[in-house]
């Protein structure tokens with residue numbers, strides 16, 4: 458049997474320690490996560506969850522920026538750390554939260570992309586390099602003339618994010634890892650950028666891991682969604698089904714927060730808003746022996762505090778919650 462085309466995350470754990478007040482706390486920022494995201498056929502998989510739930514840690518392991526402590530990540534069946542860096546970066550490209558981080562502020566944007574094409578050995582002569590750049594810019598709704606000779610600060614955040622995506626496209630990747638790519642943009646621009654991911658999937662066969670707090674954009678573009686809670690993927694499945702009818706109490710809470718106009722009513726902190734106490738809440742939830750949502754869950758049972766639930770399967774959905782024990 459052929460290996461799956463795409464990314465396979467296999468039982469991955471990343472452990473961190475933090476000093477909070479006078480004590481050192483150790484916790485799994487990502488805990489025994491397994492997930493397959495296909496590139497053939499391409500899909501948009503959104504990873505959603507509150508701040509501090511382990512989304513970026515998982516993304517950074519996929520991008521090889523950090524190493525898992527346990528488990529492994531495969532790309533097309535091959536361990537990602539066995540790839541040559543250049544070969545790996547041709548297949549998986551990051552899109553950052555702040556598009557200004559993707560560019561050298563002192564360099565004209567076209568020159569910066571030109572160098573990317575050259576460094577990755579995509580083309581050698583000037584005409585073919587310019588042609589590739591123009592093609593990639595057109596895929597994001599721009600063209601070469603629009604960026605020629607201009608520095609990053611001469612563009613709006615939305616335009617620059619498009620240029621950053623075009624730059625990622627020059628290496629013909631299979632997969633984009635986009636960590637909060639629209640959170641720094643004006644609300645009015647966000648949907649046009651996330652829509653671009655959808656177009657790239659449909660027209661260029663690109664898969665996207667879209668990391669976001671924003672359930673509404675995730676609903677709009679995703680094929681599947683994974684809900685992350687303190688290092689655990691607690692609900693995984695079809696995006697429209699999950700967001701249309703969330704089953705895990707934590708997903709239900711996130712949906713309620715989306716619809717609640719007063720953010721104070723869905724504040725994550727169990728205490729007040731002091732930084733240390735928020736951090737303590739976050740880390741103490743991470744350290745819970747049972748379900749990480751047990752202290753906040755309206756449906757909590759005795760077993761939820763004793764054991765971290767396994768997955769239960771309802772139709773195409775995986776849910777990590779004892780409420781669904783009967784669906785084992």
Ligand SMILES: Nc1ncnc2c1ncn2[C@@H]1O[C@H](COP(=O)(O)OP(=O)(O)OP(=O)(O)O)[C@@H](O)[C@H]1O
Pocket residue numbers: 473474475486506507508509510511512513514515739740
């Ligand atoms: N290098 C590190 N050392 C110690 N703790 C870390 C480190 N990086 C992340 N953490 C902690 O791991 C947890 C998960 O962080 P992570 O950034 O992955 O969450 P996130 O869901 O991406 O949040 P956000 O949306 O705010 O970026 C947090 O409690 C964070 O403080």
